[in-house]
Amino acid sequence: MDYLQIKRVNSLNGNIKISGAKNASLPLIAMVILAKNSVSIKNLPHVADINTLLKLLSNLGAKCNREEDITTVDTSTLTQTKATYDIVKTMRASILVLGPILARFGHCEVSLPGGCAIGQRPVDLHLKALEQMGAVINIEAGYIHAMAPDGLKGCNIIFDKITVTGTANIVMAAALAEGVTTITNAAREPEVVQLCEILNANGVKIDGIGTAVLTIQGTDKKLIHIDEFSVIPDRIEAGTYLCAAAITRSELTLTDVNPKHLGAVLSKLQEMGSKFTTTEDTITIHPSDVIKAVKIVTQEYPAFPTDMQAQFMALATQAEGTSIIEERLFENRFMHVSELQRMGADISLNGNVATVNGKSKLSGTDVMATDLRASSALVLAGLVADGITNVHRIYHLDRGYDSLEKKLQNVGADIVRLKE
Ligand code: UD1
Numbered sequence: 001m002d003y004l005q006i007k008r009v010n011s012l013n014g015n016i017k018i019s020g021a022k023n024a025s026l027p028l029i030a031m032v033i034l035a036k037n038s039v040s041i042k043n044l045p046h047v048a049d050i051n052t053l054l055k056l057l058s059n060l061g062a063k064c065n066r067e068e069d070i071t072t073v074d075t076s077t078l079t080q081t082k083a084t085y086d087i088v089k090t091m092r093a094s095i096l097v098l099g100p101i102l103a104r105f106g107h108c109e110v111s112l113p114g115g116c117a118i119g120q121r122p123v124d125l126h127l128k129a130l131e132q133m134g135a136v137i138n139i140e141a142g143y144i145h146a147m148a149p150d151g152l153k154g155c156n157i158i159f160d161k162i163t164v165t166g167t168a169n170i171v172m173a174a175a176l177a178e179g180v181t182t183i184t185n186a187a188r189e190p191e192v193v194q195l196c197e198i199l200n201a202n203g204v205k206i207d208g209i210g211t212a213v214l215t216i217q218g219t220d221k222k223l224i225h226i227d228e229f230s231v232i233p234d235r236i237e238a239g240t241y242l243c244a245a246a247i248t249r250s251e252l253t254l255t256d257v258n259p260k261h262l263g264a265v266l267s268k269l270q271e272m273g274s275k276f277t278t279t280e281d282t283i284t285i286h287p288s289d290v291i292k293a294v295k296i297v298t299q300e301y302p303a304f305p306t307d308m309q310a311q312f313m314a315l316a317t318q319a320e321g322t323s324i325i326e327e328r329l330f331e332n333r334f335m336h337v338s339e340l341q342r343m344g345a346d347i348s349l350n351g352n353v354a355t356v357n358g359k360s361k362l363s364g365t366d367v368m369a370t371d372l373r374a375s376s377a378l379v380l381a382g383l384v385a386d387g388i389t390n391v392h393r394i395y396h397l398d399r400g401y402d403s404l405e406k407k408l409q410n411v412g413a414d415i416v417r418l419k420e
Pocket of ligand 1: 026122161162165191306
């Protein structure tokens with residue numbers, strides 16, 4: 001197993017190119033199940049989750065070909081409809097194939113994803129919405145069995161909670177359904193917006209893109225032709241490198257990024273003392289002498305993302321004063337707290353609220369990554385901790401960060417990948 005070894009750095013300097021967004025790529029790859037042609041996708045990030053989904057589609061009979069910057073996916077040869085446990089257990093987002101496979105073939109079986117480090121993460125809202133569209137769903141022996149032999153029918157769906165993959169799944173199911181589907185309380189994340197925009201540009205009329213009410217005109221099982229497209233930049237990867245600059249008080253320029261997707265993150269960093277210069281696709285963060293404490297509440301887009309909570313907690317350990325971080329989306333997303341405490345952070349937890357007293361002197365030690373974003377928080381802490389920090393179990397990190405250690409090395413970090 002690999003681990004990362006990080007030594008304290010005085011400052012970072014240079015440019016980091018942001019990769020395509022993992023969370024946009026996953027629904028966009030699943031979307032190809034709705035296409036009759038071989039689809040070319042540009043800017044997919046080189047991360048394990050993408051390989052997992054491509055492997056799942058290949059197992060089902062699709063042809064996937066990955067080159068450096070262009071991936072082609074052809075689902076015209078897809079014949080199997082069962083997403084098995086061995087793949088789903090490694091990536092919950094495998095549930096994204098349920099909507100499009102059911103809509104196209106009239107049946108689909110997906111292993112139940114089970115528990116997850118950051119909380120329960122049920123898929124009940126996906127299933128309830130598909131049932132409203134006419135699917136018959138049974139859970140048997142750990143599998144979701146979904147049937148819609150006469151096809152899915154458009155209807156009005158009101159999500160009880162905002163769900164990102166739930167919205168994507170139902171948008172894809174609705175794309176091939178008969179009639180009009182309206183989704184109220186839809187997710188407005190940029191990743192959902194890109195999925196809708198591409199479908200809309202390729203023959204599935206969708207109104208309300210980027211709002212909480214989406215109206216999708218189904219094609220009644222007619223597969224669509226999807227033109228080549230390029231995945232949007234990863235706003236969470238970008239936010240993580242902005243935190244790396246802020247915590248080391250460095251000047252860094254991010255390229256191939258969309259500042260408009262980072263509103264809440266930039267505004268919190270500004271409150272903490274950072275300054276920025278932005279263009280349409282770059283962000284330069286300027287160093288600040290003092291990092292100020294903040295109050296953060298994680299919520300759905302456009303509010304502050306839960307996927308940036310752990311990284312901001314690492315940053316808050318270096319802020320002057322007391323920061324309060326409230327996690328509203330996932331009940332157990334504080335696994336990084338005990339590892340940061342082991343490095344010397346002063347953090348107390350009360351339910352879903354963390355109180356971080358800064359500024360703490362951090363010391364390098366052996367720490368364990370517990371989930372994807374928790375991993376990067378430990379890397380950030382390692383950049384400013386005295387001595388050597390070894391971050392173990394980085395397979396979590398490899399699920400979602402494209403070449404993290406290389407990108408950090410290029411801007412002057414002392415970080416290497418080693419074998420246990
Ligand atoms: C997506 C992102 C993940 C991010 C999360 C929240 C992908 C691949 N993953 O995850 O990185 O942290 O959004 O921004 O895009 N819920 C239910 N029932 C459901 C579905 C969700 O109760 O059927 C709850 C969840 O437990 C959670 C909340 O709704 O408390 C939001 O979850 P959701 O938006 O669905 O997260 P994911 O789409 O899994």
